Amino acid sequence: MSSFHLTRTLPEDATEAALRADVLHGLTCSPTTLPPKWFYDAHGSMLFDKITELPEYYPTRAEREILAAQAPEIARATGARTLVELGSGSSEKTRLLLDALPGLHTYLPVDVSESALTQAGHFLISERPDLNIHALLADFTAPLHLPHTPGPRLVAFLGGTIGNLLPAERTAFLTSVRAWLEPSDALLLGTDLVKDESVLVAAYDDAAGVTAEFNKNVLTVVNRELGAHFDPDAFTHIALWDAEHEWIEMRLRSRTEQTVKTPALDLAVDFTEGEELRTEISAKFHEDGVRSELAAAGFDLMRWFTSPGELYGLALAAPSRSAPALRPAADRITACVR
Template sequence: MSPFTVTRLLPSDDTTAALHADVRRGLGATPKSLPPKWFYDARGSLLFEQITELPTYYATRAERDLLSTRAGDIAEATGARTLIELGSGSSSKTRLLLDALPHLHTYIPVDVSESALRDAGTVLARERPALTVQALIADFTNRLTLPPAPGPRIVALLGSTIGNLMPVQRAAFYALVRELLEPGDTLLLGVDLVKSEDVLVAAYADQAVTGQFNANVLRVLNRELNADFDLDAFEHVALWDARRAWIEMRLRSRLAQTVKIPALDMAVSFAEGEDLLTEISAKFTVPGLASELRCAGLDLARWFCAPAQLVGLALATPVRSLHDCLHATGRSTACIR
């Protein structure tokens, strides 16, 4: 069996503290919002797996198919000996990369869920005795300390997860990744592309499964914070914001109501028709993505696109220095945030 270790970089009480902070900040603001990471308890993860099987939800299938056909090209372009996967979850799609990388020595999955890491890592260690698996319990949106591993390395963020970050959060993420990358390393980014509004809204508007998934964040608050959200008092809404090029998932209050959250000593009032933003899912164009990457000192080196322009995979490499980045883009330091 291959070496398999799990290292905790998050404090044991970090999840509780983060939930408290996010709820205080998000439900105390105008407009109200909550981060999408709180969808994903065991029930939410199961519901999301069901979403990926819906005929209208193209993203997961399209990315898996694209990885299946282009994993060999990615392997050839990178020559990677270490794969670092951010937000690894079950590591299911990553197996396509693991199979394609002939010289892979180390796999470093990074996730906030210890159970997901242990489940996936145990299976991989049994199936791939020559592979070193060094799992990290960590939040990839914060600075990471990675274990020593042979290069070249790929840092992968798949599943269109980058689209769930607000623009300022994306800029911060790119900057963190740029700090991790050494010469010869590569960022592999899975992105969802701008397409017709009908296709985009249909992918998120399903009431039966996606509606339950959206409302699951309220179940989490009820369970973890002893809140008294009435799930039937909220309606699942999906909207396309063409100006910002993102889908918004919201929970809309069906009536005027006040929700109590005893664990935080909060009472939150909702007007009839008031929305709670639970997720954005940004969609990209290739020029727009390349511009974002350049502002963080990353060059879009290779681009792989699915048929029908549904999703894409970007390979980005570090620019040698900030001076090189500014010279290449003709931008001022204002674009580096």
Template sequence: MSEVRIDVHRDATEVTQALRRDVREGLTAEAKWLPSKWLYDARGSELFDRITTVPEYYPTRAEREILRSAAPEIAAVTGMRTLVELGSGSGEKTRLLLDAGTEHGGLRRFVPLDVSSSALSASVDAIASEYPALRVDGVVADFTEPLDSLPGTAPRLVAFLGGTIGNFLPAERAKFFSSVRSVLGEGEWFLLGTDLVKDADTLVAAYDDAEGVTAEFNRNVLRVLNDRLGADFDPAAFEHVAHWDDRHEWIEMRLRALRPMTVTIPGADLTVRFAEGEYVRTEISAKFRPDAVRAELADAGFTLRHWWTDPEGRFAVSLSEART
């Protein structure tokens, strides 16, 4: 097995404090909301893995198709010695990049970063056993907060895949891109997966599958609040809703209260009242147009060098270079 290390930048106490702050801010707002990152405890991660296999959810398949074709070129262009993955995964997409990097001859280190220590430990162990020549340095951290530093020998390739960038509001995206740029040196690389604008029916179906897996995933955020903050949510009292916002060009995932209720959240010292039909927004998933992606990256100090899409033009992977 390869050399393995896990650095914890956020312990359980800090995670709980962050959750408490988000809950107090989001559930006391006039239009209630919760950050999508709290969907992903161990159970939420398992449910999302199931979502990626349902027929309606095309992004994972489309991105995997792109990377299967483009990974050798990515490795050759970047000459990456370190691969950093934000929101780490242990699936085929990660392995496509690792295979290409090791076969190209330059990749020596893999740095997966994730907010979930349990998910990260499983990922690190799996990768270390399959790639014994790689050094694997896991980092428990929240990539939605400013990145202080990232380990590894240059040139580094930072990968942010799965269309997760769509979960950021525009101002949050700008902050995130600038944060990534700040930890990269001139000539290092950023690999980004973006879901593209398409017809509303396809988009809504991807976030409201017939099997109901996405609905269960969405309600999981309430179970997280019950488990971590002692709340008394009844998840069955909320209906999953996927809504396409044509003006902002994003999907909103919401939970709709099926009846009036009062919920206590002792860990946040909060009591929350819901009217029948009231929404809680739990996620946005923005969809992108090529020129907008290029412009946002340029504003943060990146030059877009390569752009790949799947044959149907549903999803894009872009490779950008850090520049002054």
């Protein structure tokens, strides 16, 4: 018989405390930044769902194509009895993995949204009467202890979200994941790939303006939650390809000279006309780079799958025999891009 269980590892005020810390740190950086995780309130999540359906935005479709074609091979290679998904959200694409894992005993979604975990969990149970779901309300970028579940375990980190981390942050994060795993476990990592600049920029600056609205939503979240005085109309959405670092940057460019106050933080930030606030980086990868970053974190690349046209890659990796020293989690959340 199926079951649904939710474990809360976050205190009730954790979200507010994290937002306050991120906004204070980011708006006192030079240049100023706001982390992309604060795009995703209810409205932001709805906007992102619209983005994934846009003709310009290929990553979601490309990743789904790989999973549809390769999920049986992933199942054969891992023999997973527990599927752990980091940043699970609606668990939509994960259904392809769930269907392909005949010996699966437990699905362990990890997310900061209790409503997303509960809704997805109950829906999956209605579809799969033999599945046990142990949802974990947690921030996977912080130190995390997974509950005991049957092995082997497959940890899935999909959507290309790894690209939102800076290189040192990626190494620290992947090293922390390696520390959770037993030798028989595996990691499935979604990575967007380097391609023509015009394709990349269009994916983050669509003709319909949905991504622009999504980008500005972070200002709405800060206004609502911290009483800030951002005027979203006073900023322009910008998407740029940084060829040196091989990442897309999303920014908000101030249309005029202005001062933005955030009373909850006793903070006032001056913006000059044309000054930019960075809201996201999205790194793009090559196979060799993914292999190297995994190796630095204590993984061996087992399989490398790509979508038609080499748009997107899925890396299936296993723990190497020796694990590197775990880097401090705090290093992952305090960096400013300069």
